[in-house]
Amino acid sequence: MKLSIIIPVYNEKNTIEEVLNRVLAVDLSEFNLKREIIIIDDGSYDGTREILDKMAKNRDSDYNQIKVIYHQKNYGKGRVVRTGFKYMTGDVAIIQDADLELRPEDQPLLLLPIIEGKTKVVFGSRFxxxxxxxxxxxxxxxxxxxxxxxxLYGVHITDVMTCYKVMNREVIKKLQLCSDKFDVEPELAAKICKSGYKIYEVPVSYNPRKFKSGKKIKFSDSFPVLWALFKYRFVD
Ligand SMILES: Nc1nc2c(ncn2[C@@H]2O[C@H](COP(=O)(O)OP(=O)(O)OP(=O)(O)O)[C@@H](O)[C@H]2O)c(=O)[nH]1
Ligand SMILES: [Mg+2]
Structure with a gap:
């Protein structure tokens, strides 16, 4: 079985290298999983691209697992997730934000219920x-x-907006995502529920960053999120 780790990146020059090194250091041997890491740069202009270019030239065997994709402009997280799903070749995908609010070391915990065959979808809950x-x-x-x-969807989850969403390729194929921005989070949850998959939650550690250390989500991002929750309840 193969795992695809999708890393959305937008102006994360302070954390991108550490995220990658910590992701590479996660030991997946107990699961007998191959791994690919797909980094998608969403039009960064803070020096992140130069760091990624440098990393792409690294010939270490570890770095061979990494694919870097550059968006020509900034589209938003939803478009990044869709690009990641399009290029992945693994059987299971995990989305890992590049800002280190969530710890790569929690990945094995998130994968376990899928590997054990208990579920096809896991969300890592920060709450x-x-x-x-x-x-x-x-x-x-x-x-x-x-x-x-x-x-709206008759479930009992505790964190719909978590970046830690893990799912089998079979689930991804059914979703037909269309969001470009942060509304991808409710779209994923809504379409997973509507397709009849059960969301299995695993508690994860959360190290919230402040706006001054790079947090970018804004109050205005709330409206498309709410709208998506209502919209996908009634349309596909
Ligand atoms: N904000 C933002 N992030 C993007 C974009 N494209 C890709 N990303 C990446 O998506 C991930 C999530 O962005 P964050 O700004 O940390 O937002 P969040 O973690 O969902 O929400 P909060 O932690 O509550 O602020 C990060 O790894 C970003 O680098 C974009 O256009 N805007
Ligand atoms: Mg974040």
Whole structure:
């Protein structure tokens, strides 16, 4: 079996190298999994591209697992996820944000229920563990989005906006995603539920970053998220 790790990157020059090294250091031998890492740069202009160019020239065997794809301009996270799904060749995909809010070391925990055949979809929940330092408005927004997900789709999850979404290729093929921005998170959850797959949640560690250290999600990103939750309840 092969794992595809999809890393969306937009202006993450401070963390991109560390994310990659920590992802490469994750030991998957107990699962007997091959791995490919697909980094998708979404039109960065802060020096991230130069770092990625340098990494792409590295001939270490570890680095052979890495594919870097460059978007010609900034489209948003949803388009990045769709590019990743298009180019992946693995049987299971995991989305790993490049900002280190979520720890690559949690990947084996997320994969376990899929490897054991318990489920085809796992979400890593940031709110099943005690978490410190979350911005109040971020927390409230997350609670509201998750409430509407549960209400509209009849599920009981705790973190719809998590980047840690892990799923089999079979699931991905059914989804037909069309979001470009952060509305990809509710779109994924909505379409997974509507396709009849059960979301299995695993608690993960969360190290929330502040706006001054690069956090980019904005209040205005909330409206498309809510709209997506309602829209996909009624249309495909
Ligand atoms: N904000 C933003 N991130 C992008 C974009 N394209 C790719 N990304 C990447 O998508 C990931 C998520 O972006 P973040 O700004 O950290 O947003 P988030 O983690 O979902 O939300 P918060 O942690 O609540 O701010 C990061 O790895 C970004 O580098 C984009 O156009 N805008
Ligand atoms: Mg983040």
């Amino acid at each position: 099943r563990k005690k978490v410190k330092g979350v911005n109040f408005y971020t927390l409230v927004a997350n609670k509201i989005f998750t409430f509407f997900t549960n209400f």
